[in-house]
Amino acid sequence: MIKSQTVLGQMIARMADEDDYRRWTAQVERAGHCVRPVRLVGSAMTVNAATGEIEATYASEQEPGGALLVACKDRRESVCPPCAARYRADAWHVFAGGVTPDDGGDQVGHPMVLATFTAPSFGRVHAARDGGVCRAARGGRRGKRTCEHGRPLWCHARHEAADGMVGAPLCEDCADLAGLVLWNASVGELWRRTVIYVYRALAALAPALDGRAVTVRRVREVLRISYAKVAEFQKRGVVHLHVLARLDGVNPDDPEQTIAPPAWADVNLLTAALAHAAARVSVPLPVVDGRAAAVARWGAQLDVRPVQPREVDRARVAGYLAKYATKTVGDSVSGLPSSRPRADELDVDGGGRIPAHVAALTATVRRLARLGACRALRLARHVHTLGFRGHVTSKSRRYSTTFAALREARRAWRRSQRARERDPWAGGDTGLPDDDRAGTVLVGDWRVAGIGYRTLGDRVLAEVLGREHRQAREVLRLGLAE
Ligand SMILES: [Zn+2]
Ligand SMILES: [Zn+2]
Ligand SMILES: [Zn+2]
Incomplete structure (x- = not known):
């Protein structure tokens, strides 16, 4: 240059x-x-x-x-808006494709829901409430108005969503930062176990077949849960999972095929099974800081909505998930870099640009990374995602077409265009x-x-x-x- x-x-x-x-x-x-x-x-x-x-x-x-x-x-x-736009379009097709799976394009009979799995609370945080006050003082004169550290449990400010305060704990000492980081680090395993629990829940909730109780093995013979999911970072730094989940049937002669499940496996059963599983599943966490042994669980809030096999629903849910597919933790938690930083970048950049609670969170990831109990979590490599270790977007194998298939389709189309132009380059x-x-x-x-x-x-x-x-x-x- x-x-x-x-x-x-x-x-x-x-x-x-x-x-x-x-x-x-x-x-x-x-x-x-x-x-x-x-x-x-x-x-x-x-x-x-x-x-x-x-x-x-x-x-x-x-x-x-x-x-x-x-x-x-x-x-x-x-990082790159044009490449992200293309990725978002591909993600849209991956998500939308599963709303109308490959059994002749007829999705009728495949119960499907959009579910949001949330994180539990790790301490009260400042919030933006559409012009409303952050947190009203509760309990009047008799109620407890300060925490054990003497800090107020209320905040009468009106925060903007872009406010660096949003997501910050009301009291740094009350906030369970280690718990938050370990939860992020465990959410992938928590989801893996949730799927196993969904099969158990389906067995527990399914009506008797041939007059006999339904076992988990029997459920796996006739039902399959297919899904696509996206991780979304909340302002407070924890991950939520948005999941498109679908019940398929299993064709014993051709397990690769996606067929409609039996009629008794309806959307109510799927909804109940997800709630049943979410309430029961847990992952043991490493014991740190002399705390009692603890487990990671989903938060109490579980939102499950049926998705109809209509074009309008398909476009809406695919667009909703694709929007998150190109987001990074840095888009939600101000002050974090959007990719893995150089070894000391976060500290060097520190000079006031990173909000205190974000700096405290990244410091917590680093501190935990050095503990032997957390070695298996490999936290040192996930400081920039506050401990989260998985893929932002992922899906079960039979949910729908893959990104690779879309790329191949695009290449094939270009080949045909080139053949027409008779110019190989x-x-x-x-x-x-x-x-x-x-x-x-x-x-x-x-x-x-x-x-x-x-x-x-x-x-x-x-x-x-x-x-x-x-x-x-x-x-x-x-x-x-x-
Ligand atoms: Zn690019
Ligand atoms: Zn506030
Ligand atoms: Zn406190």
Whole structure:
């Protein structure tokens, strides 16, 4: 990068050569207008597997700047909005796909619910209440108005949602930060056990079959619970799980198939089984700070709503979950970085930018990480997620199509477009020939030259191109809707 050049100068230099600029914009387009693409340097060729003949060659040298731009594919809105938008669209299809599973597109007879599993309380926190006061003083004159540390149990401020105070404990000493972090670290295991408990609950709640009580083994022979879930960080730093859960039947002759469950397995049974399981399941926590042995449980609040196999419900719940799929803990808990920070970044950045309660939480994760009792939780690697160790978005295998299947569908579509254009290089994720075209082998030699655009001018131009692209699509969409 030439430092003395202004951003405008860099943009003008980029556009100076018409051919060069056209090639560069084609690359930016292929990278989906990613704001921090990976720059690859190298070459590749497709070889006919049968004859050994080289069918096509490609070298990044022919690109402007000698590098190939590839989308970063980050799911996080705060890192790369265009790549996050694509991820969100894919997530939408994954979630929506499960509302109409693959048994002839007829979802009638598959009971389905959207359930939100919450965390318990780890101490009272400041809250934003739509212009209302944070926490009214309770109990009047006779009631307890301060905690054992002499701090008020009320707060008459009216907080904005963006207020750094929201989610902070009313009393730092009352707040159970270690409990909160250990809960986050255990929520993945808590969910895994919850699924097992749901099968038990189904057995306990199912009507007798053939006049005999239903066992868990019998339930697993005839019913399957499929789900997709998203973790959402609350302002106070704990995770909630939003789960789309569906009851399927099992075809004994073809277990891979998704069929409707027997009629007695209805939405009421599913709802009751989830509540039954949520109330009973627990995970033992490591014993720390000389505390009594404790377990992680779900909070008392469990929200379960039926989802109908209607297009409007499908779009609504898929959109609702997809929105969370691109969020990070940093989007909810102000002051946290959006990705794994360098070893000491949080401390260095500390100078007042991180709210005190967030700093206290990250310090707690670090402290627990050093304790032998917590070794299995590998907390040192999860400071930036306040102990949470799982994937933000995940699903059971048979819930619906996968992200990989969507990517393959997109590639196939591009292949067909390219075939039509008779230009092997015009499109694709990278502009490279496909490594999976029948009968050919892709041979390549690549290295990463860097992350992000080489100049700020390039980045600004890419953003402008992205905006124009989205506007053009919007115009097209509105035109089609009319
Ligand atoms: Zn990107
Ligand atoms: Zn308050
Ligand atoms: Zn207190």
